[in-house]
Amino acid sequence: MTDKIYGIDLGTTNSCLATLEDIPRVIPIDGNGIVPSVVSFDGSEILVGRRALNRSLAFPEQSVRSIKRLMGSGETVKIGEKSYKPEEISAMILGYLRDESKKLEGIEVKRVVITVPAYFSEAQRRATLTAGELAGLKVERIINEPTAAALFYDLIKVSTHDGTAAAKDSRYSVVYDLGGGTFDVSVLRMGDITEVMSSTGDTHLGGDDFDLCLAKYLLERMGLPNSDEFLRHRPSMARLISIAEKAKIELSTRGTTLVEETMIPGPKRSDYSISETIIQGQFEEMTKDLIDKSLILTEKAINEAGLQPTDIDQVLLVGGMTRMPIISRKLADIFGDAQLPTVDPDLSVANGAAVQGGIITGENVEKILVDVTSHTLSLMANDYNVAKCIPIIPRNTPIPATRSHLFYSGIPNQKMGLLAVFQGESDLPKDNEFIGSTPFYLNSVNNLSRIEVEFSYDSNGMIHLVAEQKGQKRKIAIDLDSRNPYSDAGTITGWSDLPGSGRKLFDDFFDDDDDDDDEDLEKRNSPVADFDEDEDDASESSPEADLQLNFVLKRAYNLLASLEDSQEKATLTDLTKRYKAAILEDSDDLDNLEDELLNFIENKE
Amino acid sequence: MFRSALKLLKVAPGDDKETLHRAYVRFVRRYPPEYFPEKFTKIQDAYHELTLADRIIEKILKDLKNDRNALTLVSYLSADHIDFTVEGSQLDNLLQLVASQQHSGKSKIVLDKLNLSNAQYRKGPNNF
Incomplete structure (x- = not known):
């Protein structure tokens, strides 16, 4: 039995921990489950939550509030003589949630999904992940807060509907999430699957x-x-x-x-x-001004989704700040007839994270969430002697995603190029966030080399980079773990370590040393991996025996468990087996088998 | 690319937006990103490819409606990372053509006229 995955909303003002039962439920830590994200140091004792909040009024200089705003900033907070990283303070909050869950309900929290504002950068996400690890938790996924809220809303709406199927038509929803410190707005299309169409925000508005x-x-x-x-x-x-x-x-x-x-x-x-x-x-x-800022971002999100305000069917309000009456009024002005369904602005994010936990463990396999990148990932290149960021995976691209782009070497016989990855919307590296870099050693050729660079962004926030010198079999594959990009310290440098901008950037790589042989290059480009396409397929094709890979299989297994007639059971077992084999082998017969299986299920259910 | 995308999603050229979306949802449900990340990426890319033209046309039409100038149009196109340069007379033709279309399924015709062939979809090279 795999450990359950719990959902955690690590908020600026409050934090919550939720568990998935038939529907998700928040563990009532500190009374109602809304735990103040406050840490207070009383001598050697560390208080968290409601008690820390109370103490912080009398001893503000010994207490830390709104630590989320410093996540990923590199800043520290000083309490007495000691300095703490934001990750450490957040880890104390997470540890408190875990310990209190154990005390209250005997729950062992080991695996979690933690939410972050959709507009959080890689550094901020990474800091959140580190906080989880410092607290001794296995962070299975970092997901976006508005998406989590939408997942939860979709789930309760479906289960109060008729318990089996969602309304067939898809609806366009806006999630307006104004929390204690951050603002996010996402546009989603919700139907058989939940698709995020666009997402934007401000990590310092709340x-x-x-x-x-x-x-x-x-x-x-x-x-x-x-x-x-x-x-x-x-x-x-x-x-x-x-x-x-x-x-x-x-x-x-x-x-x-x-x-x-x-x-x-x-x-x-x-x-x-x-x-x-x-x-x-x-x-x-x-x-x-603060409200207007959020409304402008809301319109931007709708525009980026290719929609008009009149296309929006419903607006979900998330975050305690949405209790301000003017916010509903302003949104009603923009969206007219769109519904403003009641969702709990404080609890729905944590509940949604628990739903995502269920998706990962397979409990909720029929719920599908397609989220998008909230910032553009780009590669730095020399563009007419100016260092520019060339977008490879643009913002609002559904993840997981793989995109490639063709580059040329700057001069013939170029020996090396720098692959530097940035995140952000500017085309100037200095205005974007540096993620990581690696040198790429090239075979000397008399002409300009064609270099294909491919980025993959997986659902765990890992960035894979593959670069290939075309026609030369020179290839480098590297993981820029956005969770921990500095793990490969030998090849990754900070932006400050990069040579200056413009022409010089590339001159530095043209050394006169001519005696590299191929073997040497091979080593220098390590870790070199021929990205084997089948590699990932292998992990896909070795699921546990009854792992429910999709909604069809889930329904088949559910029906199998309840069928009494042994002949029907045998037929269904056989069909299910063939279907599963077909889907893993990508067989031509798959469509027919799926129809046959679904027909069988629909007749029996 | 266009042809393989049609094949992957099992749709026909000229199928409308809703049909494309239904096909997309059907395949995403069959291959959830959680268990089939590679397959999902392929489905996603195919859907992106097949809907790109529509999205561009919609943006252009929206801009025309809002009376924005030609520069905005070009910047929208480049925002989609499509290397697409429009010159003087070409631009006039483009504007006239797009303006004459009442959008709705005719986007393919507009696209053909714009000669936005697959080759032009490809992004221009940058120095490395």
Whole structure:
């Protein structure tokens, strides 16, 4: 029995852990399962969750909140004398979720799916994965939050429908996910399968920014406008932000709120106080830029999906910030008749991650999710003496994906080229995120060499790079593990280690040393692998005996378990076997067999 | 490429968007990405290939409707990583042609006229 895969929403403000039963369910850690993503250090004791949140109000300088915003940034947080990486703080939150699940329900959490904002970069995803590993968890997949929410919504909708089949027509859905620190918007086509059509966002737009807006307004009302001193003083800000957050939450359900607080600590004196009534419309006005930003991105996502707002059938609201009434109003303005179905904005992401866990273990094989890349993957090349990023896998390409592009060497007899991989939408390397690089040694030829470069991006976030010098049998295959791109330290360099831009970039590779023989080249290009197409097929063709590879087989096995008539059972067993063999061998007979099998199943079910 | 894509998805030239999508969904359900990543990639690429023309035409039509200028059109085309250069008179012809089409299934004709053959789909070489 394989271990169950649990779903974790590692949020900026709150985190949740969900388990898949008939439908997914969030483990009620800290009472309702919504665990504050806060860590507080009390001497040698590390508090996480609700207790840490409470303690953080009194001891902000010993506490860490919103660590997600620093993931992948290379920054650290300092608590007392010790510095912590964001991964380490996140690992403490993950560890707490695991330990509490064990305490509450005796669940052993070992394998997990963790969600990240769709717009997270490779570095941010990598940091999330590292956090999981630091917590001793096996991270089976990193999936996008809006996609997870859509998966969950699709599942509950289907199971409340009639329990067997989804409505046949596909619907276009927008997932508008405004969380504590990040904003994502995805456009999906949902029917027999769930396809993400486009996805965009802003990894630094969320509830924290709304709190800050309100905190600054309160400062102004306290007669301290733009007080940098105040803004930088951690205890002052912690208190102010907490006051702002409370008012913000009240304004989601009420037209006005009274902010009445005393003894607010300041940098110099500690007896500031405030008494101020804030009207909902006022708050909406001061956060207008933030909301507008999200709406512009929403329109961009729809445009990139090749749709118009009128094509959208439903809008799913995810993330606590979507409780702000103006958000539904603005979205209703854009989408008119589209439905705004009720989904739990706090829990649906974790629940969706648990659904994905079920897809991986085969429990939910009939649910199919086709997600897309949210950033362009490109290779750096010399474009008229300017170093440019040439897109190989454009953003919004469904994953897994394989794409190739033909390059030419810069000069005849070129001995080496640098394969440097970048992520981002700019054509200038300096504006994109560097992922990894490797030298590619070439056979000397008198003409320009043709070099075909192929990128593959698999569902685990692994980037495979294959480069081939055409006609020379010179080939390099390398894994740029986006989870851990620096593992191959010998060949991977940081952007700062690369030679300067422009012409020089390529001059550096033309050494005068002429005595390389082929064998030497072979070694230098290691790891050289002839990418054997069958390699992956092999793993596909060795599933466990009753592994349900697709919905047809799942239905067949389900029916087999319930059939009583031994003759029917034998027929179905035989059909199933033949179908499975045909699908693995890609036999010509597959279509007929599939029809035959499905007909049989439909007659008996 | 175009022909092998048709064969893979078992569709005919000129099949409309919905038919192509149904074929795509059918094969993705048969070969979920979870268990058949290679096969899935092939299905995906075939679908991409077969719908590319439609998507380009739709973008052009949308732009014409929004009265955007020719530069935008060309930038859209290059955003799809298709090396497609349009010159003076050619561009006028293109605009006229596209404008005369009421979209809907006629995209193939427009495409033929634009001479957006498979060869032109191929991306231009860059120095390495």
